[in-house]
Amino acid sequence: MKSCQNSCSDSGSESSEPDSKTPEKYEVATRRRMAANARERKRMQGLNTAFDRLRKVVPQWGRDKKLSKYETLQMALSYIMALNRILTDPRRHAAPHRQWLDLQFEVQPDSCLLRYDHPTGQDFVQSTLSYHFDPVHS
C-alpha cells in the first residue's frame, strides 16, 4: 500500500537522530530501530490476519465492501450478543439441540435477522431475532 514501505522507512530515522556519540553507536541504534520496525510490521500483520478471520465469521450486511476494523469489532459484538440471547432463550431447553443449530441469516440494509425453530407443545415454530449494527459513540 505504502509507496515508500521498506525503502525510505527502513533506512532509519533521519529526523529523530539516535543518541550516537560515535558512528559505531549510531549504527547499532539504527540497526535496533530497523529491527523494531520489522517486528512492529510483523505484529500488525498478525493483528490484521486476526481481523480477516473475524470478518469471515461475522455477517457482512450484504455489501461487497469489506468491513473496516472498527465495524468488524462492532459487528462481532452485536453478533455475539444476539447469539447469546438465543442460547439463553428459556424455550430452548424444551427443544432438541439440533433444532437450535438450524440458524438462518437474513441480511437487511441496517440489521440482521436470525431465524430459528423453537417448540410450542408438539410442533416447532419459527422465530426471528433481529439485531442491529450498533456503533459505540465515544
Add this chain to the structure above:
DNA sequence: TAGGCCATCTGGTCCT
C-alpha cells in the same frame, strides 16, 4: 477536494 481508512515509523512503557 475532503474525509475515512490504513500501513508504517517512532518513542515510551512494561515485562521477562
Add this chain to the structure above:
DNA sequence: AGGACCAGATGGCCTA
C-alpha cells in the same frame, strides 16, 4: 537488554 505492546504522527490510497 531486548521484545511486546501501545498511542501519536505522517503520508498514501480511495471514494463520495
